[in-house]
Amino acid sequence: MDHATALRLYEAMLLTRLTEERLVKLFRQGKTLGSVYRSLGQEATACATAAALGPEDVIAPLIRNLGSMLVRGVQPEEIFLQYLGRATSPTGGRDHNNHFGGISRGIIATSSMLGALIPVMAGVALSFKQRNERRVAMTWIGDGGSSTGAFYEGLNFAVVQKLPLIVVGEANGYAFSTPPDRQMAGHLSNRAQGAFTLTVDGNDAAAVYTAAAQARQRCLEGHGPVFLVCETFRLSGHAEHDDQRYVDPALLEAWRPKDPIPRFEAWMGQRHWTLEPGLADRLAADLAAAADRALAAPWPDPASLTDGVFQSGS
Numbered sequence: 001m002d003h004a005t006a007l008r009l010y011e012a013m014l015l016t017r018l019t020e021e022r023l024v025k026l027f028r029q030g031k032t033l034g035s036v037y038r039s040l041g042q043e044a045t046a047c048a049t050a051a052a053l054g055p056e057d058v059i060a061p062l063i064r065n066l067g068s069m070l071v072r073g074v075q076p077e078e079i080f081l082q083y084l085g086r087a088t089s090p091t092g093g094r095d096h097n098n099h100f101g102g103i104s105r106g107i108i109a110t111s112s113m114l115g116a117l118i119p120v121m122a123g124v125a126l127s128f129k130q131r132n133e134r135r136v137a138m139t140w141i142g143d144g145g146s147s148t149g150a151f152y153e154g155l156n157f158a159v160v161q162k163l164p165l166i167v168v169g170e171a172n173g174y175a176f177s178t179p180p181d182r183q184m185a186g187h188l189s190n191r192a193q194g195a196f197t198l199t200v201d202g203n204d205a206a207a208v209y210t211a212a213a214q215a216r217q218r219c220l221e222g223h224g225p226v227f228l229v230c231e232t233f234r235l236s237g238h239a240e241h242d243d244q245r246y247v248d249p250a251l252l253e254a255w256r257p258k259d260p261i262p263r264f265e266a267w268m269g270q271r272h273w274t275l276e277p278g279l280a281d282r283l284a285a286d287l288a289a290a291a292d293r294a295l296a297a298p299w300p301d302p303a304s305l306t307d308g309v310f311q312s313g314s
């Protein structure tokens with residue numbers, strides 16, 4: 001990774017954290033419609049994997065992968081508008097949080113049905129292969145989501161067809177309140193039979209980036225899908241309405257010092273790569289202004305409720 005890439009990656013992780021912190025404030029003020037889903041402590045897995053892609057590649061993020069969307073240029077204001085349900089949000093107030101995408105941005109919108117995006121992205125990867133395009137498809141899945149049938153169906157198809165698909169597995173300690181040993185046999189790394197599997201320290205952004213770049217190269221060389229497992233930990237509840245009381249406090253204390261953001265800052269420091277002075281303050285000020293603009297945005301017109309929901313015309 002060169003200095004410029006490292007700076008972009010650092011900024012993306014910090015922006016993810018600060019955007020989510022601003023969302024938590026909006027939630028506590030009772031302004032968001034519904035809860036707020038964070039990636040606290042695991043920002044490196046979404047940001048560093050997405051940062052290793054090219055602009056021609058296509059991603060399908062889950063709720064905890066906001067960072068991957070910011071890497072690809074989604075604006076925090078769009079996220080605020082979504083959480084606030086406003087008319088000018090990407091879904092016009094019809095869907096919530098980061099549930100939006102766009103073909104021109106190379107983002108397939110999240111589906112709440114865990115696992116469902118893996119067959120979808122296998123299909124995207126199939127289209128790249130059929131058209132001889134040098135592009136990869138990437139999506140993410142949690143340890144809980146890897147227990148769905150769709151996870152196996154999608155990966156199996158990608159293995160058999162040798163598709164350029166990267167599935168990032170986030171081993172983050174809990175699926176809602178369920179630890180992996182209560183819902184799966186073995187470790188996440190053993191679940192993608194036939195796919196080349198890499199397991200990395202998911203809180204080491206440089207290692208995640210390197211592994212993702214390697215996975216992409218393998219896909220482009222036609223070797224089939226890669227399952228990239230990132231060992232990390234969810235430092236907040238499933239969402240803001242969940243106080244994580246089921247997590248042993250000692251476990252949280254053990255993971256807090258592994259925070260990927262100061263860790264990556266130290267990694268950059270070892271290379272004498274300096275950060276922009278006052279970066280966090282600049283981002284926080286921009287986010288506060290974006291949140292204020294989103295709060296002032298109009299609500300959807302009730303008369304437009306079914307627009308875009310049903311096909312119009314005959």
Ligand SMILES: Cc1ncc(C[n+]2csc(CCOP(=O)(O)OP(=O)(O)O)c2C)c(N)n1
Binds near residue numbers: 112113176
């Ligand atoms: C097929 C399916 N089953 C159940 C749910 C409800 N649900 C939403 S998030 C979640 C936990 C997901 O855990 P994991 O996949 O480990 O991801 P994490 O939340 O840890 O990032 C569950 C069970 C769902 N969205 N889809």
